[in-house]
Amino acid sequence: xxxxxxxxxxxxxxxxxxxxxxxxxxxxxxxxxxxxxxxxxxxxxxxxxxxxxxxxxxxxxxxxxxxxxxxxxxxxxxxxxxxxxxxxxxxxxxxxxxxxxxxxxxxxxxxxxxxxxx
Numbered sequence: 001x002x003x004x005x006x007x008x009x010x011x012x013x014x015x016x017x018x019x020x021x022x023x024x025x026x027x028x029x030x031x032x033x034x035x036x037x038x039x040x041x042x043x044x045x046x047x048x049x050x051x052x053x054x055x056x057x058x059x060x061x062x063x064x065x066x067x068x069x070x071x072x073x074x075x076x077x078x079x080x081x082x083x084x085x086x087x088x089x090x091x092x093x094x095x096x097x098x099x100x101x102x103x104x105x106x107x108x109x110x111x112x113x114x115x116x117x118x
Contacts, residue, residue, distance in 0.1 A: 009058035019047050023081040041101040048105035071110045078102030
């Protein structure tokens with residue numbers, strides 16, 4: 001495996017770990033310091049845009065079918081994280097709007113990648 005691809009896989013894995021940690025950890029006071037409306041939805045969008053982007057770079061997906069599989073994985077991962085917030089945490093809650101923001105971010109990345117590889 002070429003070093004660049006290895007680096008992208010490491011970034012993708014770290015990105016996934018960060019999403020998981022921030023989805024399940026207590027992050028008191030962080031969002032109240034930034035006065036931007038719906039900032040958490042922007043973060044959700046960015047996290048899942050990056051999820052699809054970095055895993056695509058690491059796996060070098062060029063076929064439409066493979067990209068669709070990656071998109072489905074990202075969508076399911078976003079739903080899983082919200083479910084785990086509901087079931088495993090006492091200070092976090094699942095939010096359908098977060099799932100929508102996750103999904104829009106993943107789909108935006110998917111369509112951006114598809115346009116780039118044409």
